[in-house]
Amino acid sequence: MAALLVRRTLSQAFNVPAAERGSVCRSAAALSRFRQPLVSGAAAPCPRLYGPGAAARHYTSDPKDDLRVRYLDGEDNGIVVIGINRPKAKNAISKNLVKLMFEAVEDIKKNNKVRSVIFCSLVPGIFCAGADLKERAKMHQSEVGPFVSKARALITELGNLPVPTIAAIDGAALGGGLEMALACDIRIASNAAKMGLVETKLAIIPGAGGTQRLPRLIGVSRAKELIFAARVVDGTEASRLGLVSQSVEQNKSGDAAYLQALELAREINPQGPIAVRMAKLAINQGIEVDLATGLAIEEACYAQVIPTKDRVEGLTAFKEKRRPQFRGE
Numbered sequence: 001m002a003a004l005l006v007r008r009t010l011s012q013a014f015n016v017p018a019a020e021r022g023s024v025c026r027s028a029a030a031l032s033r034f035r036q037p038l039v040s041g042a043a044a045p046c047p048r049l050y051g052p053g054a055a056a057r058h059y060t061s062d063p064k065d066d067l068r069v070r071y072l073d074g075e076d077n078g079i080v081v082i083g084i085n086r087p088k089a090k091n092a093i094s095k096n097l098v099k100l101m102f103e104a105v106e107d108i109k110k111n112n113k114v115r116s117v118i119f120c121s122l123v124p125g126i127f128c129a130g131a132d133l134k135e136r137a138k139m140h141q142s143e144v145g146p147f148v149s150k151a152r153a154l155i156t157e158l159g160n161l162p163v164p165t166i167a168a169i170d171g172a173a174l175g176g177g178l179e180m181a182l183a184c185d186i187r188i189a190s191n192a193a194k195m196g197l198v199e200t201k202l203a204i205i206p207g208a209g210g211t212q213r214l215p216r217l218i219g220v221s222r223a224k225e226l227i228f229a230a231r232v233v234d235g236t237e238a239s240r241l242g243l244v245s246q247s248v249e250q251n252k253s254g255d256a257a258y259l260q261a262l263e264l265a266r267e268i269n270p271q272g273p274i275a276v277r278m279a280k281l282a283i284n285q286g287i288e289v290d291l292a293t294g295l296a297i298e299e300a301c302y303a304q305v306i307p308t309k310d311r312v313e314g315l316t317a318f319k320e321k322r323r324p325q326f327r328g329e
Contacts, residue, residue: 065085066084066085066086066094066096066097066100067082067083067084067085067097067100067101067104068082068083068085068122069081069082069083069104069107070083071114075266075269076262076265076266076269077113078113078114078115078116078269078273079115079116079117079118079262079265079266079269080108080114080116080117080118081117081118081120081262082101082104082117082118082119082120083120083121083122084097084119084120084121084122084123084127084128085121085122085123086123087122087123087126089129089132089134090123090126090128090129090172091121091123091126091127091128091129091177092128092129092130092131092132092133092134092135093128093130093131093132093151093176093177093180094132094135095135095147097132098147098150098151098154101154101158102154102157105154105157105158105161108161108163109161109162112273112328113328114163115163115164115265115268115269115273115276116163116164116165116166116265116268116269117161117163117164117165117166118165118166118167118168118258118261118262118265119158119165119166119167119168119180119181119184120167120168120170120255120257120258120261121168121170121171123171124170124171124254125170125171125172125254126171126172127167127168127169127170127171127172127173127177127181127193128172128173128174128176128177128178128180128181129172129174129175129177130174130175130176130177130178130198131151131175131176148207148208151176151208152207152208152209155176155179155180155183155208155209156183156209158180158183158184159183159184159209159213162277162280162281163273163276163277163280164185164186164265164268164276164280165183165184165185165186166184166185166186166187166188166261166264166265167180167181167184167186167187167188167261168188168255168257168258168260168261168262169181169187169188169189169190169193169195169235169244169257170189170190170193170250170254170255170256170257170258171190171192171193171194171254172193172194172195173189173193173194173195174194174195174196174197174198174232175196175197175198175199175206175210176206176207176208178195178196178197178210179197179206179208179209179210179213180208181195182209182210182213182214182217183209183213185280186245186261186264187238187243187244187245188244188245188246188247188248188257188260188261188264189235189238189239189244189246189247189248189257190235190247190248190249190250190254190256190257191234191235191236191247191248191249191250192234192235192250193234193235193238193250193257194232194233194234195232195233195234195235195238195243195244196226196230196231196232196233197210197214197226197227197230198230198232199227199230200227200228200229200230201230205227206227210227211223211227214226214227214243216287217242217243218241218242218243219242222241235247235248235257246260248260270323270324270326271326272305272308272310272311272314272324272326273310273326273328274304274305274308274310274328274329275305275310275311278301278302278304278305279301281297281301282294282297282298282301282302285297286298308329309327309329310324310326310327310328310329313325313326313327314326
């Protein structure tokens with residue numbers, strides 16, 4: 001009976017009405033208001049976000065452009081690259097950055113054409129140095145709690161995105177920066193990257209999911225060791241611990257992890273988008289419960305792909321020995 005209730009509840013929760021699928025065009029139209037030209041006098045565009053046919057989306061009139069978002073096109077259509085760009089602050093998490101990332105995440109959630117998201121840095125040698133302590137030092141004590149809560153909520157939202165998320169760690173990811181990466185589905189790091197939850201050095205603890213996500217990822221004992229000692233590890237050691245899924249040799253341009261993340265996104269891109277979303281949901285929900293309930297969740301997620309046009313297209317393409325053309329329907 002319990003399993004039946006789980007299936008019914010999940011079936012209702014996961015059902016995507018046809019009308020909602022048809023809202024993609026309306027969402028795309030709404031997103032067009034964010035398309036703006038590059039800020040004149042800005043630094044040379046980073047190839048991760050700009051290039052032939054690139055469409056930059058800016059979420060602030062601030063010329064510093066703390067966050068840059070690009071929806072790739074052509075054969076990479078469906079891949080979104082979110083680049084943090086606060087060079088003077090080592091990409092530290094500020095009020096403005098939290099605001100911009102919330103807006104970017106909301107746009108992605110509304111767009112059913114998005115198939116994967118890459119989080120990276122546009123600042124050489126840095127992924128994210130954690131909280132902006134200079135900004136926090138200027139906050140009144142009454143402001144600190146609400147800001148930390150909002151930053152925590154942002155990282156939770158990153159973890160709840162329905163599509164695969166990849167953190168490309170080409171530099172230091174410390175404190176909240178590593179917590180941001182931990183909220184992603186997959187982490188790829190260069191061998192030269194540095195990672196650690198170093199909050200105990202400041203007599204605080206990780207406050208944006210680090211104490212919960214890290215033990216689930218590498219085991220309780222190893223997570224305690226890293227957190228208690230505020231230990232920082234490089235990409236090679238992070239791969240050995242299971243903190244990242246891949247560690248790649250850093251290149252001269254300092255974007256080896258990003259390039260590897262892009263290749264992975266390109267592998268995901270041609271797969272059935274609804275199936276990928278349901279697979280992510282089944283894994284994320286199932287890992288938190290007992291096996292019997294997890295199997296019921298899988299069954300409920302599987303039920304969502306049966307009536308899709310993509311499933312029929314997959315079978316037809318297999319029969320006709322051609323590449324399937326999935327549309328997320």
